[in-house]
Amino acid sequence: DAKTTQPNSMESNEEEPVHLPCNHSTISGTDYIHWYRQLPSQGPEYVIHGLTSNVNNRMASLAIAEDRKSSTLILHRATLRDAAVYYCILRDALTSGTYKYIFGTGTRLKVLA
Amino acid sequence: DVKVTQSSRYLVKRTGEKVFLECVQDMDHENMFWYRQDPGLGLRLIYFSYDVKMKEKGDIPEGYSVSREKKERFSLILESASTNQTSMYLCASSTRTGRNQPQHFGDGTRLSIL
Secondary structure, rough: OOOEEEEEEEEEEOOOOOOOOOOOOOOOOOOEEEEEEEOOOOOOOEEEEEEEOOOOOOOOEEEEEEOOEEEEEEEEEOOHOOOOOEEEEEEEEOOOOOOEEOOOOOEEEEEEE | OOOOEOOOOOEEEOOOHHHEEEEEEOOOOOOOEHHHHHHEEEEEEEEEEEEEEEEEEEOOOEEEEEEEEEEEEEHHHHOOEEEEEEEEEEEEOOOOHHHHOOOOEOOOOOEEEE
16 A cells, blocks of 8 residues: 655744645655645545645645655645644555545644644 | 435444444535544545445445445445444545535534443
């Protein structure tokens, strides 16, 4: 299974940018990198995904290293509602043609008021 | 917005009981998934289904079975519950149309087996 490595926890001050790193040195050439987050007492929710180029959406930005062995999720202005566990995820193909996500243990982000 | 609804947020059962966890999605998604989440282990895939009556084992299927008789509903069955199946169970769904469609998760069922 393709694997990712993330720090267990990070802290940020409110209103400041947050950079959440992820290493995925075993990534294959066609693997997309997905990020999800899990707020307290909720299921994971999709944040962003990308292949090679940097990606932006209303929630975050994703910066992907040129060799694709690492990526960084960027929250431009952290709020208290961004306190969550953030998962960097690769996928493995299943026999039916769909994919399963390989979840690690994620990074617990604490936002300080 | 996609809604994935799990029938119970909390459930307490006894060892040896047959336990049913229900999940319903309202977006006509082809794929549905069951995960369990344990501290220090992240989310692990138990079973998934890519169509009605179709299923495929995930990483930890032992002790579980599933049923998908209708497209919107995916049931996880613990045939004879054991204490090591105490966990948070998460259901998810996704469409098969297009690449990289996100999985949409329910809020989970916290199951305790006594």
